[in-house]
Amino acid sequence: MLAMKHLQKVYRTHLIETHALRDFSIHVREGEFVAVTGPSGSGKTTFLNIAGLLEEFTGGEYKLDGVDVGGMNDAERSRLRNEKIGFIFQGFNLIPDLNLFDNVDVPLRYRGFNAAERKRRIEESLGRVGLASRMKHYPSELSGGQQQRVAIARALAGSPRLLLADEPTGNLDSLMARGVMELMEEINRQGTTIVMVTHDPELAVRAQRNVHVMDGQVTDLGEEPRLRVPASPEPMPA
Amino acid sequence: MFAYYLQLGLRSLRRNPVLTALMVLGIALGIAASMTSLTVFHMMGSDPIPWKSSKLHYVQMDNWDPNQPYGDDGSPPDQITYRDAVALMQAGKADKQTAMFKLALPIQPANPQVKPFMALGRVASADFFGMFEPPFRYGGPWGRDQDAAHARVLVLTSDTNEKLFGGQDSVGKTVRMDGVDYSVVGVLDKWKPRFKFYDLTNGALSAADEFFMPFTTAIDLRQRASGNNSCWKFPGEGWDAYLQSDCVWIQMWVQLDSPARLAEYKSFLDSYVNEQKRLGRFPRPLDNRLPNVTQWMQAQRVVPRDVEVQTWLGFAFLTVCLVNTIGLLLAKFMRKSGEIGLRRALGASRSEVFRQFLIESGVVGLSGGLVGLLLTGLGLIAVRALYADYKNVAQLDWTMVLTTLVLAIVAALLAGLYPTWRACRVQPASQLKTQ
């Protein structure tokens, strides 16, 4: 599903070079729920950005769902992002001026679905997170946990192959955090691959596999994956 | 605290020079547009002789064609006939009264170095000087006795005296005009009414008068007015027929010192016209009017329509500039919500934030006002260049300078109210967490 080999990311300013990722390799299989952990500044977020095609890398190879994304232009990357990836952010990133319906609608518009298809998907995904009755509400009228559920609904609406979560419970209290985690586990059980970046070990243990990152490198690939629902067999990397 | 906020405001404005320049320029342009037009409007439209404008009344009587009114709106003529002027002068029912008309005469200077020139002057009665109060430098006005004697006397304006006598006391000296000698009884000091409010029929902005001559004397010498003359029927042959005709070419002002005197004069005028009606004159319905200076200015539309439209437009433009400023101030203040949150967390009360940002708006307004004042000056130079006869009315006076600055600050404070209110609503430390 997601395969990075010897990935490098160097930030250059005219004074210094910062190696955010050096020789970073990881392989996430279809249907896995992987937690990427590591201290602040270890390169977790850079990994997530590159994985989500939000940033380009400076060296190495990255294949997303079998597609080599190196050398893609901005529009192609946007398209790929829209079709294959769903994002869940720490700060929810809902658009405050849009109601829930319209928030979930955002990625679907960019996909180019027709109105009926969009409506069906919005209602279905909001239903999945238990907020179908509040479609006309605005984000500010919801609790943090509910907002994150909307964000998850937005991420799911386009039926992505891969869900990328960035500290999804970082802004939530423990009760709400548990609810969100349970929802994500449920989604994973239904077949969506999830990669979650977090610095919270408690959260990380709930994933199937923990990948530890330190100084821009993977230091621990974690135990071998136990596949719950093998969706489509994929060849193991050599 | 004011000084501190002032300092903060100035620093904040310096930090964002492009945005600040935009706001200041916006206000300045709006202020300049509105103040340039308002200045012209004010100079033309405001009372030129406020201490007695309500006592000076212009005389209107309707002797016009029974088939067609003089004015499109049915108003009576804006001048009267010679015979009626003489009748009213002789009746002498007002506290002061003058008949007058505009006269152009060639002056033949005694000094051979000065070429003969055409002078535009005013033919008036002795009371003119007491009524309109021009200041004298030498001598004084002629008296009613000289009116009666058809005396060949003149009052010169200071410019004419300068031209003819090098500015010396010329009282008693002789001036030859069109072959006739007149002796100078008085010389005016600089007298610069913004416009010729005492003669609104021949153009309020027409050139200043150069001399004054008794009405009776000019009639004696058969001088015809060089101002407007209107007849609704053939006046007949010759000078005497013209004087007896229904042609209107004389302007008449009366001074009435109290409302009671005004009422008395009105009824005198009505009875005069009714008497004339019995003689077969004044075929139209009785319509005597005695507008005072400001009413007469309104009726004669001293402020041109263009200037009125320009003034409205100037203020509409200012409104757009203010809306613009509200937007820009809002942008500026909301960008600082982090700073506001911090200040609030550090103990600034809501009203202190309010004061700080309102003062910043005030600083923008004052800067806009100062630049606007400069632009208003330039605008008035442009107006003077565009309208040759506006040189006396397109001038800033202290009232207008002060108005400009006050208007700019008030405008900016008004524009700053909403953004400031928004700034006040920023919660203390709401921005700290994510910083």
Add this chain to the structure above:
Amino acid sequence: MEIRPILSALMRSKVALVLIGLQIALTLAIVCNALFIIGQRLERMQRPSGMNEVDTFAVTSSGFGEGFDVRSTMEADVTLLRSLPGVAAATAINSLPLSNGGWSSGLVLKPDQRTPLASAAFYFVDAGALDALGLKLVAGRNFKPEEIGYRTMNDNVTPAGVIVTRALAEKLFPGQGAVGRQFYIDDPRTTPPTTVVGVVDRLQEPWVDSKEIEYSVLRPQHLPYGNSSTYLVRAEPGRRDEVMKQVEDKLAAANPSRIVRGLKSVESVRAEAYAADRAMALILGAVIVALLTITALGIVGMASFWVTQRTKQIGTRRALGATQFDILRYFLTENFLITTLGLLVGAVLTYAFNVWLMTHYESPRLPWHYVPVGFLCLWALGQIAVLGPATRASRVPPAVATRSV
């Protein structure tokens, strides 16, 4: 494409909408009406006077003293002027088109007619007038030198024949051919009628504000005003300024007991006549330019602010799959919507403003096409103004979405 969500988002931040919308609305109202006024003024200024304005100039003589005889002076002056090198034609005349001063009177066809059929300007001229003014005779004939008389206070003669303009001829004798027909130019109760001997194509009255500006009558008479007389001189093409330089001295030398004054080209008379219109047009033009600039800068300022405020949102949209072009289009569409709402209000304001001008300032009704043209211009202005901030927005990197600020 995504009009509805943009619109509903706009409705949530009404202040921005109102601020820009109001600016657009006022701008439309002011610009349309100002352009309309400018158009009227330019149209006014372009009306032809009917005379040759390029080669002509006027000069006035004012005599003084007992010995001055205005009649002999006028005759001598016209002869002198015609003899000057570079002079093509000259006439004595009482007033000029565009000069805003002259003699007008009501005209009737029958002596018992109470209300005049038309009000016309009188030009008192001699037989050289058609040539000096450069008028085109379209019917009948010119005056003969022996027909020229005098009109003074003691000598109120009505001429036997006059020349009228085509417009006046059509008004007095519609479709009948005016030459040979009679009407009254002086008091019909005491004077005889006069006959039309010629019709000229066009000659304006002296008053540029006159409603029926082309109703003029040429009378074959000299009209001295006191001891003053005015002449119109037409120079040979290209020699006007050269002739003007010498004419003052020549006239002064011919008779010392007078003042020669008022020497001005008809072009400068025209400039003076329309100075106020020109000034109004220029002032309104300046207001329009300043207004459009302010509005454009306001849009740039507000849009920049929104882009800054919504950086995170833009990043999120990018993360969710928006291309750079999608973001650019979002801001262009948003601006288009705000502008359109402003313009709809502005259209109402425009007509309200026009109605106000009609009631208070005798303005005509605004032709319908001003508003749609104004819409197009302000749409374009808005799109151009927002292009910069929108481009900046489209360059917001998608990684902003995962940044914590």
